[in-house]
Amino acid sequence: MNELDQLYQQVILDHSKRRFGSPLVETTEGLLHGESHQHNPICGDQIRVRVELNDEDHFEAMSWEGDGCSISMASASVLSEMLPEMTKEEFLDKLEIFREMMRSKGTFEPDEEVLEDAAAFVGVSKFPARVKCAMLAWVAAEAAMFGANK
Amino acid sequence: MYTLPNPSTVSDNRRNMASHDNYSEDHVQTMTGQPEANVSLSAVEVQRIKADFEILEHQVNSTDVVYLDSGATSQKPRCVYEAEQHYYENANAAVHRGAHTLAVEATEIYEEARETVAKFIGARTNELVWTSNATEALNLISYSISNASLGRGGEAAARFRIGPGDEILTTEIEHHANLIPWQELAFRTGATLRYVPVSEDGSLRYDLIDELVTEKTKLVAFTHVSNVLGTITDTQRFVDAARKVGALTVLDGCQSVPHLPVDVKALDVDFMAFSGHKMLGPTGIGALYGREELLNAMPPFLTGGSMITVVDMEHAEFLPAPQRFEAGTQRIAQTHGLATAVSYLQEIGMDRIAQWEEHLGTLLFEGLSKIEGVRVFGPSDVRRIGTVPFEVVGVHPHDVGQYLDSRGIAVRVGHHCAQPLHRALGVTATTRASTYLYNTEDDIKALLVALSSVREYFGV
Numbered sequence: 001m002n003e004l005d006q007l008y009q010q011v012i013l014d015h016s017k018r019r020f021g022s023p024l025v026e027t028t029e030g031l032l033h034g035e036s037h038q039h040n041p042i043c044g045d046q047i048r049v050r051v052e053l054n055d056e057d058h059f060e061a062m063s064w065e066g067d068g069c070s071i072s073m074a075s076a077s078v079l080s081e082m083l084p085e086m087t088k089e090e091f092l093d094k095l096e097i098f099r100e101m102m103r104s105k106g107t108f109e110p111d112e113e114v115l116e117d118a119a120a121f122v123g124v125s126k127f128p129a130r131v132k133c134a135m136l137a138w139v140a141a142e143a144a145m146f147g148a149n150k
Numbered sequence: 151m152y153t154l155p156n157p158s159t160v161s162d163n164r165r166n167m168a169s170h171d172n173y174s175e176d177h178v179q180t181m182t183g184q185p186e187a188n189v190s191l192s193a194v195e196v197q198r199i200k201a202d203f204e205i206l207e208h209q210v211n212s213t214d215v216v217y218l219d220s221g222a223t224s225q226k227p228r229c230v231y232e233a234e235q236h237y238y239e240n241a242n243a244a245v246h247r248g249a250h251t252l253a254v255e256a257t258e259i260y261e262e263a264r265e266t267v268a269k270f271i272g273a274r275t276n277e278l279v280w281t282s283n284a285t286e287a288l289n290l291i292s293y294s295i296s297n298a299s300l301g302r303g304g305e306a307a308a309r310f311r312i313g314p315g316d317e318i319l320t321t322e323i324e325h326h327a328n329l330i331p332w333q334e335l336a337f338r339t340g341a342t343l344r345y346v347p348v349s350e351d352g353s354l355r356y357d358l359i360d361e362l363v364t365e366k367t368k369l370v371a372f373t374h375v376s377n378v379l380g381t382i383t384d385t386q387r388f389v390d391a392a393r394k395v396g397a398l399t400v401l402d403g404c405q406s407v408p409h410l411p412v413d414v415k416a417l418d419v420d421f422m423a424f425s426g427h428k429m430l431g432p433t434g435i436g437a438l439y440g441r442e443e444l445l446n447a448m449p450p451f452l453t454g455g456s457m458i459t460v461v462d463m464e465h466a467e468f469l470p471a472p473q474r475f476e477a478g479t480q481r482i483a484q485t486h487g488l489a490t491a492v493s494y495l496q497e498i499g500m501d502r503i504a505q506w507e508e509h510l511g512t513l514l515f516e517g518l519s520k521i522e523g524v525r526v527f528g529p530s531d532v533r534r535i536g537t538v539p540f541e542v543v544g545v546h547p548h549d550v551g552q553y554l555d556s557r558g559i560a561v562r563v564g565h566h567c568a569q570p571l572h573r574a575l576g577v578t579a580t581t582r583a584s585t586y587l588y589n590t591e592d593d594i595k596a597l598l599v600a601l602s603s604v605r606e607y608f609g610v
Binding site: 002017042043044045068069071127133 | 552
């Protein structure tokens with residue numbers, strides 16, 4: 001597989017079109033909810049992420065809407081699929097692993113058991129200019145989580 | 151085509167320039183009409199020019215690099231960085247101070263560079279102020295006007311004062327560098343910023359200029375060539391309107407000076423900013439042209455060493471222009487590099503470069519328009535340089551840029567520092583191909599061929 005095909009793995013191209021979790025959905029009463037808008041001033045990519053958590057710190061849902069490249073949109077789609085049922089801590093652990101992978105310049109060997117479809121983004125780490133695209137939804141979800149309230 | 155510059159060949163370069171003595175007259179023709187027929191570069195000449203650019207012989211992603219991002223920054227011929235190296239090896243010293251031989255030589259090189267670049271744009275030598283880049287040049291005007299508005303410069307600077315009730319006019323196609331300094335000037339002085347909008351296709355609404363330029367208008371800032379659309383502005387429309395009401399005119403020459411014959415006297419503007427790195431020169435050097443009487447009446451922007459006559463503990467007297475705007479140790483090697491770039495361009499001839507690039511621009515515009523799923527932005531009935539923005543429908547510009555990069559093709563993606571124009575065009579980002587004198591027809595073909603398979607790759 002050449003570097004371009006590693007970057008644009010089929011799972012990424014599929015998610016960029018499917019956009020799981022988009023558009024935004026109304027919040028459910030009784031749950032904690034938080035929202036974050038992130039913007040990449042270099043390319044103009046932007047995303048608004050809404051998360052919902054229950055009283056036991058479990059994610060119930062993530063929805064989003066955004067405008068951006070296939071990497072940023074696919075990343076949001078993948079995260080929306082992964083997030084429900086995760087605890088806050090599990091999310092922060094995976095965020096750390098994902099971030100480490102993104103900084104690895106292609107050397108990271110992702111565990112698909114842990115990162116699921118997000119493992120497909122390992123190819124992005126070879127393209128430093130695109131790392132921010134892959135991180136955008138994760139950073140938004142993190143900010144939304146920390147700001148969540150009833 | 152080029153000989154290594156040293157203090158003796160610098161004057162050779164100047165002799166070469168003597169053959170351009172009727173340059174201004176030629177230029178007036180070129181500015182007002184179509185370029186002369188049959189003066190364009192030939193394909194063989196372009197190949198020879200290309201060979202002067204080491205970086206264009208490199209491979210990117212295992213393929214020959216196709217550089218179509220000169221609108222962002224141009225590549226540099228060997229002679230430019232060799233000139234800088236030559237300066238550091240033979241003449242490095244601080245200018246306008248010190249009595250030793252090296253200081254004298256450095257000062258000569260620095261001032262000869264000013265003369266070369268000033269002549270290149272049809273200006274007098276003391277009408278060219280060195281700056282770090284065009285952004286600094288535009289900020290220089292903005293801050294000088296603020297300072298005048300605070301009373302600095304006394305009565306001589308009274309004509310630069312602006313305040314509440316006054317207006318600054320710019321346009322919707324501007325690069326952020328020719329917008330934000332005016333927004334900030336308006337905030338600092340209480341003046342109002344207005345702008346000439348664009349039509350849906352990105353053409354300037356010239357029909358609104360007479361309405362927008364009124365007795366309240368004190369300054370009109372506009373670009374010569376759009377950095378996004380590549381379209382050439384009808385500058386006369388702005389200059390005529392501004393003259394009628396006595397407003398100052400500021401031209402952004404960043405995308406015109408590298409690509410077209412430009413003569414500030416023929417254009418009849420008060421100020422023009424341009425940057426060296428877009429015209430084969432080094433980074434870190436740009437220039438501001440200003441009419442002599444205006445520059446000498448304006449209060450300084452940056453203050454400090456090298457720009458004063460007498461200093462006591464309470465106040466200082468300033469040198470006339472250009473020194474009054476060149477505080478601190480200057481970018482000497484860079485000015486020499488830029489002057490070398492200018493001599494290189496002059497040897498080839500700006501009219502011929504302009505003609506070649508107009509040809510490449512037409513190939514780009516027409517070629518892109520024919521590809522299914524590619525939408526080209528900008529009006530088709532306006533003269534342009536070799537800069538064309540487009541989108542591949544259904545594929546984000548960043549993905550287009552990445553795909554092209556995998557084939558060694560370098561283009562710019564994003565908003566190109568012109569968010570308001572993109573908003574007016576109804577998009578957040580575009581892909582932009584931009585040429586220079588070293589681009590061949592094959593470069594354009596490579597782009598067109600690659601673009602015809604982008605949508606298939608992304609499954610659109």
